Amino acid sequence: MTNLTLTIISKQGEVEVIVPQGATVMDAIKAAEQQVPHFCYHKRLSIAGNCRMCLVEVEGAPKPVASCHWPANDGMRVNLDSETTINARKGTMELLLANHPLDCPICDQGGECELQDQAVAFGSDRSQFQEMKRAVDDKEIGAKIKTVMTRCIHCMRCVRFATEIAGVEEFGATGRGVDTQVGTYVEEALQSELAGNMIDLCPVGALTNKPYAFTARPWELQHTDSIDVMDGVGTHIRVDHRAGKVMRIVPRECDAINEEWMSDTARFSWDALSTNRLTTPMVRKNGKLTACGWPEAFKKIEQSLKKVGRDKIAGLAGDLHCAEDYYAFNAFMKETLKTDNVDARGDGACVDSTNHAAYIMHTPLADIEKADAVLLIGTNPRHEAPLLNVRLRCLVQSGIPIAMVGEEVDLTYKYKLLGDNPQVLEDIANSKNSFGKILQKAEKPLIILGSNVLTRPDAKAVLFSAASLAEGIGAVTENWRGFNVLQRMAGRVAALDMAVHPVAGGLETKGILKALSENKLDVLFQYGDIEVPCEMLQSTATKIYIGIHLTEQAQTADVMLPAAAYTEKNGLWTNIEGRVQEAKAAVQPPLQAKEDWKIFRALSAELGKPLPFNNQAQLRQAIVDICAIYNEPNMLVQPEWERPGKAGKMKDTPFTLPVTVENYYQTNEILRASNTMVACQAEILEKRKVEEAA
Amino acid sequence: MTTVAITPMNEQQHTGQTPKTLGLNLVWDKAEKAKVKSVLAKYPKGRERSATIPLLKLAQDKCGGWLPVDAMQLVADTVNEPYIRVYEVATFYTMFNLKPVGKFHVQVCTNCACLIRGSDGVTKAVKDIAGVDSSGATSKDGTFTFTEVECLGACVAAPMMQIGTHYFTHLTEEKTKDILNHLKEGGDPLKYADTPNAASDPLHNGDYEEHV
Numbered sequence: 047m048t049n050l051t052l053t054i055i056s057k058q059g060e061v062e063v064i065v066p067q068g069a070t071v072m073d074a075i076k077a078a079e080q081q082v083p084h085f086c087y088h089k090r091l092s093i094a095g096n097c098r099m100c101l102v103e104v105e106g107a108p109k110p111v112a113s114c115h116w117p118a119n120d121g122m123r124v125n126l127d128s129e130t131t132i133n134a135r136k137g138t139m140e141l142l143l144a145n146h147p148l149d150c151p152i153c154d155q156g157g158e159c160e161l162q163d164q165a166v167a168f169g170s171d172r173s174q175f176q177e178m179k180r181a182v183d184d185k186e187i188g189a190k191i192k193t194v195m196t197r198c199i200h201c202m203r204c205v206r207f208a209t210e211i212a213g214v215e216e217f218g219a220t221g222r223g224v225d226t227q228v229g230t231y232v233e234e235a236l237q238s239e240l241a242g243n244m245i246d247l248c249p250v251g252a253l254t255n256k257p258y259a260f261t262a263r264p265w266e267l268q269h270t271d272s273i274d275v276m277d278g279v280g281t282h283i284r285v286d287h288r289a290g291k292v293m294r295i296v297p298r299e300c301d302a303i304n305e306e307w308m309s310d311t312a313r314f315s316w317d318a319l320s321t322n323r324l325t326t327p328m329v330r331k332n333g334k335l336t337a338c339g340w341p342e343a344f345k346k347i348e349q350s351l352k353k354v355g356r357d358k359i360a361g362l363a364g365d366l367h368c369a370e371d372y373y374a375f376n377a378f379m380k381e382t383l384k385t386d387n388v389d390a391r392g393d394g395a396c397v398d399s400t401n402h403a404a405y406i407m408h409t410p411l412a413d414i415e416k417a418d419a420v421l422l423i424g425t426n427p428r429h430e431a432p433l434l435n436v437r438l439r440c441l442v443q444s445g446i447p448i449a450m451v452g453e454e455v456d457l458t459y460k461y462k463l464l465g466d467n468p469q470v471l472e473d474i475a476n477s478k479n480s481f482g483k484i485l486q487k488a489e490k491p492l493i494i495l496g497s498n499v500l501t502r503p504d505a506k507a508v509l510f511s512a513a514s515l516a517e518g519i520g521a522v523t524e525n526w527r528g529f530n531v532l533q534r535m536a537g538r539v540a541a542l543d544m545a546v547h548p549v550a551g552g553l554e555t556k557g558i559l560k561a562l563s564e565n566k567l568d569v570l571f572q573y574g575d576i577e578v579p580c581e582m583l584q585s586t587a588t589k590i591y592i593g594i595h596l597t598e599q600a601q602t603a604d605v606m607l608p609a610a611a612y613t614e615k616n617g618l619w620t621n622i623e624g625r626v627q628e629a630k631a632a633v634q635p636p637l638q639a640k641e642d643w644k645i646f647r648a649l650s651a652e653l654g655k656p657l658p659f660n661n662q663a664q665l666r667q668a669i670v671d672i673c674a675i676y677n678e679p680n681m682l683v684q685p686e687w688e689r690p691g692k693a694g695k696m697k698d699t700p701f702t703l704p705v706t707v708e709n710y711y712q713t714n715e716i717l718r719a720s721n722t723m724v725a726c727q728a729e730i731l732e733k734r735k736v737e738e739a740a
Numbered sequence: 741m742t743t744v745a746i747t748p749m750n751e752q753q754h755t756g757q758t759p760k761t762l763g764l765n766l767v768w769d770k771a772e773k774a775k776v777k778s779v780l781a782k783y784p785k786g787r788e789r790s791a792t793i794p795l796l797k798l799a800q801d802k803c804g805g806w807l808p809v810d811a812m813q814l815v816a817d818t819v820n821e822p823y824i825r826v827y828e829v830a831t832f833y834t835m836f837n838l839k840p841v842g843k844f845h846v847q848v849c850t851n852c853a854c855l856i857r858g859s860d861g862v863t864k865a866v867k868d869i870a871g872v873d874s875s876g877a878t879s880k881d882g883t884f885t886f887t888e889v890e891c892l893g894a895c896v897a898a899p900m901m902q903i904g905t906h907y908f909t910h911l912t913e914e915k916t917k918d919i920l921n922h923l924k925e926g927g928d929p930l931k932y933a934d935t936p937n938a939a940s941d942p943l944h945n946g947d948y949e950e951h952v
């Protein structure tokens with residue numbers, strides 16, 4: 047490939063840059079570390095070239111050229127600050143503003159609007175237009191996005207995003223010329239779990255965050271970098287807050303994980319952080335939960351533990367906690383209370399901390415694009431990890447073969463359905479199935495096993511056979527790790543790393559639930575919601591609930607202790623790749639609520655056996671002692687390969703999916719407490735009903 | 741400072757409200773199926789979307805001269821494209837009608853040549869007979885829909901109008917009235933329509949010289 051040399055001329059002088067053949071003028075300008083104003087161009091979308099804001103003068107060319115799609119040529123001299131360029135920008139800006147309303151004071155984009163900024167920087171202070179502006183009806187596209195379509199400048203970023211990245215072709219431009227309208231044409235709510243990204247992409251205030259509307263101005267907000275916990279991807283987010291209240295959540299750029307996207311559950315669930323929260327400890331008095339102080343609640347717990355045998359105590363943990371909290375809970379149960387009946391695997395998954403390789407993704411997210419054949423087993427990546435699905439979709443679009451063993455779902459791309467039960471795996475392994483040959487031939491095959499597979503009765507056998515298949519097709523070599531277990535909950539990897547499960551013959555989730563139903567337990571510590579029906583947790587045992595929301599499961603407790611949500615504590619979260627990332631506290635826990643590990647520490651002291659850490663630094667050191675990767679957050683450490691599972695007979699019962707489009711927005715307690723998420727789920731179910739009726 | 745009225749939105753564009761649908765479960769009938777097949781056969785496999793426009797035309801004929809949403813969806817399903825991609829095409833071209841039209845869709849050219857040659861009279865005649873006062877309107881009895889259109893490529897025989905698939909040329913106000921009345925009474929359009937045009941068609945009857 048030949049290289050091209052261009053000269054970029056700006057106020058700062060002339061710079062020569064070398065770009066590869068096929069680069070655009072925009073690329074060359076960027077290589078010269080210069081900027082060019084633009085609207086429709088976006089580095090992660092296809093090039094459209096329809097806003098004309100990126101016009102620059104190329105010496106010798108008769109007219110200014112649109113740099114975003116103009117091919118760079120050897121010897122080209124590009125003038126960024128010449129009169130022609132400046133006038134071209136002014137002209138474009140004048141045209142864009144001809145039909146753009148002057149409603150910045152009431153526009154939510156104000157202060158972070160590309161049009162506003164560029165009009166100030168590159169526009170003219172007067173316009174030749176005297177005609178009236180056009181007006182466009184707003185579109186109703188669901189509970190997430192508010193539209194003010196008169197503001198649209200037809201850059202088509204939203205349309206390209208929906209088509210290319212989200213894979214839901216429901217957005218388009220209808221009509222022509224001055225009548226062009228961006229929308230769905232037939233009114234409907236967008237059926238995408240990534241729709242919120244269109245808000246970030248829209249350079250003007252046409253698409254804005256609906257629940258955030260009119261609540262804050264960008265310059266009033268304080269920003270805290272954090273990590274999303276609505277799924278296991280570990281999306282980098284920025285929590286925007288004002289006066290101790292989270293106002294909205296937006297993505298941060300991180301090429302290794304979320305590029306610059308974010309799932310809608312992560313973006314739109316912040317209202318749950320101040321809805322239906324547990325804000326003060328409560329104890330049950332005369333059958334009613336009554337607010338009380340911490341000492342009283344602790345006293346009640348102490349009483350209920352008196353003279354109770356340690357095998358009569360059990361602990362269950364949910365899936366929304368960070369490593370510190372799991373560690374503290376585990377230590378509290380096992381060291382303070384001396385019981386081994388503790389489990390954080392509410393779904394009954396068959397993996398434990400002994401084999402790190404059995405519960406994480408071995409392929410780094412950024413390496414997914416290198417794969418050349420993909421096999422999905424019992425998983426629905428679209429709803430278990432939307433941003434992983436974006437990467438898989440990219441792969442499929444480039445022609446990589448992909449197949450699925452499991453339940454048929456809409457993944458936004460076409461795949462080959464090989465069967466619905468584990469026995470197909472055998473056919474694939476001995477190449478009886480044609481896809482087996484494809485995997486055999488592939489140099490970098492990728493296998494993704496859904497976490498729900500681990501909950502089957504024959505889970506160990508399936509895990510074993512999938513892992514052997516991976517070994518057989520060369521997915522576990524020195525240079526390529528293509529065996530992946532996809533966790534759908536944010537806390538699960540950390541919980542397993544912290545060994546929050548019985549290690550000395552104690553009861554597992556299933557055993558605990560059974561003992562509860564037979565009223566064989568006296569005290570149950572429930573830490574967050576468990577993904578089982580509420581009735582299964584009902585028993586005569588004294589229930590102590592430590593959590594953040596007054597959920598259905600919390601309401602049956604005898605003592606309730608208010609904890610901190612993910613935006614309210616500094617914590618280490620481990621994502622599906624096993625990457626440890628630190629989230630910073632953005633705001634304070636509400637009222638009397640406390641950071642979770644502090645609760646366990648204080649309670650252990652109350653019970654006379656204080657846990658051996660007094661601050662977070664000591665706590666983290668204790669974590670590092672049992673799991674070294676926590677020493678270096680953000681690093682990706684490839685685990686030792688040890689074939690997981692155990693050889694055995696696989697059943698022919700079909701794989702099932704815990705998360706589908708029908709419950710995607712309601713998969714954890716934060717989502718269930720969010721009004722926006724409830725509305726999104728209702729929208730989808732409503733649409734389903736209409737479709738079924740038709 | 742001049743004030744100009746708000747630019748009217750294209751009447752055909754649906755703004756906000758749900759676009760018109762027939763609420764029917766449309767399917768191609770037998771004859772249409774054969775047509776669909778022959779249209780699709782013109783394009784390579786995997787490029788079925790190229791057939792969108794001819795199929796929309798077919799669907800428009802099927803539905804009495806306009807395209808309900810159901811018809812667009814039928815086309816989308818036929819060419820295996822998302823609905824929105826077909827909506828985009830159908831709303832882009834003015835030849836596709838997005839709301840019902842009368843029995844006769846009268847399209848009067850009001851572009852330069854026709855305007856100079858008297859399309860105002862033609863327009864007036866159509867409006868009078870149909871009893872409508874603006875472009876895009878349909879007469880009460882549903883016989884005529886009047887639309888003003890841009891050049892239809894028959895400038896040489898201006899002024900002209902198109903009704904259905906027929907061209908009526910060299911019009912005057914009187915002639916237009918005659919034609920519309922004739923059609924209203926169920927007359928054969930060919931009595932007036934598609935007349936050979938000597939001036940533009942030297943090969944047709946050889947009297948080119950005379951006309952010059």
Ligand code: SF4
Pocket residue numbers: 197198199200201202203204205228247248249250252253
């Ligand atoms: S709505 Fe926004 S992103 Fe979409 S075309 Fe209009 S200006 Fe561009």
Ligand code: FES
Pocket residue numbers: 083084085086087094095096097098099100101112113114115
């Ligand atoms: S950025 Fe180049 S035309 Fe829009």
Ligand code: FES
Pocket residue numbers: 849850851852853854855890891892893894895898899900
């Ligand atoms: S101007 Fe009327 S047909 Fe061309």
